[in-house]
Amino acid sequence: DIQMTQSPSSLSASVEDRVTITCRASQNINSYLNWYQQKPGKAPKVLIFAASTLQRGVPSRFSGSGSGTDFILTISSLQPEDSATYYCQQSHSTPYTFGQGTTLEIK
Amino acid sequence: EVQLVESGGDLVQPGGSLRLSCAASGFTFSSYEMNWVRQAPGRGLEWVSYISSSGTTIYYSDSVKGRFTVSRDNAKNSLYLHMNSLRAEDTAVYYCARTFGVVITGRFDCWGQGTLVTVSS
Numbered sequence: 568d569i570q571m572t573q574s575p576s577s578l579s580a581s582v583e584d585r586v587t588i589t590c591r592a593s594q595n596i597n598s599y600l601n602w603y604q605q606k607p608g609k610a611p612k613v614l615i616f617a618a619s620t621l622q623r624g625v626p627s628r629f630s631g632s633g634s635g636t637d638f639i640l641t642i643s644s645l646q647p648e649d650s651a652t653y654y655c656q657q658s659h660s661t662p663y664t665f666g667q668g669t670t671l672e673i674k
Numbered sequence: 675e676v677q678l679v680e681s682g683g684d685l686v687q688p689g690g691s692l693r694l695s696c697a698a699s700g701f702t703f704s705s706y707e708m709n710w711v712r713q714a715p716g717r718g719l720e721w722v723s724y725i726s727s728s729g730t731t732i733y734y735s736d737s738v739k740g741r742f743t744v745s746r747d748n749a750k751n752s753l754y755l756h757m758n759s760l761r762a763e764d765t766a767v768y769y770c771a772r773t774f775g776v777v778i779t780g781r782f783d784c785w786g787q788g789t790l791v792t793v794s795s
Binding site for chain 2: 605610622654
C-alpha cells in the first residue's frame with residue numbers, strides 16, 4: 568500500500584498569510600494526487616486534482632504543486648473561511664490512501 | 675443539482691450486520707465509478723471500497739475485505755454497502771463519493787452528507 572504522510576499535523580496562521588502543507592508519498596505516484604478540505608461536521612470537498620489542477624469553483628488562492636513523491640498545497644492569502652482540515656489523497660492505485668490530515672487554525 | 679444521500683447508519687452490536695444505501699440524483703449514475711469512504715470519530719479519512727460504473731470491477735481496503743460487500747443498482751440510481759461481522763473499529767461516518775475524471779484526473783468530486791455507524795454492545 569502507498570502511505571501518504573502530511574506535515575505539519577496542525578498549524579496556526581493569520582489572515583493574509585501564505586500557508587503551505589506538504590504531502591509525501593511512500594512511492595512514486597506521478598501526479599495522481601488530490602487535495603481535499605473538510606470543515607467540522609461536513610463532507611470533504613476537492614480543491615486540487617492531478618497535483619496542480621484547480622477544481623472548478625475553488626478560489627484561485629489555492630494551488631498545488633509537485634510530482635513523484637513530494638507535493639505541496641499552498642494557500643497564497645489565508646482567509647477566515649479557510650479554517651479546516653486538509654487531506655491529500657493518492658489516486659494512483661488502490662487502496663486510495665489519504666494523508667492523516669493537517670488542521671489549519673486562523674489566529 | 676448533483677446529490678448523494680446516504681442512509682442506513684445505526685447502532686449495531688459487534689458481530690452484527692448492516693446495509694448502507696446511497697441515493698444518487700442530478701447526474702447519470704450509471705456512468706460514474708463510486709466509492710465508500712469512512713471517518714472514525716475524531717480521525718482522518720479512510721477509503722473503504724470502489725465499484726466501477728457497471729459494477730464489474732470492485733476493490734476493498736484490507737480492513738474490510740471479506741466482511742463488506744459493495745454493490746449498485748443503476749436502474750435505481752443507488753449504491754450499497756453490505757457490512758457483516760462488524761467490529762468496534764468499524765464505528766465511523768460512512769460517505770459515498772463519486773469519482774469524476776479518468777486516470778490521472780480521477781478525484782472524489784461529490785460526497786454525501788454521511789451516515790453514522792456505531793458498533794457497540
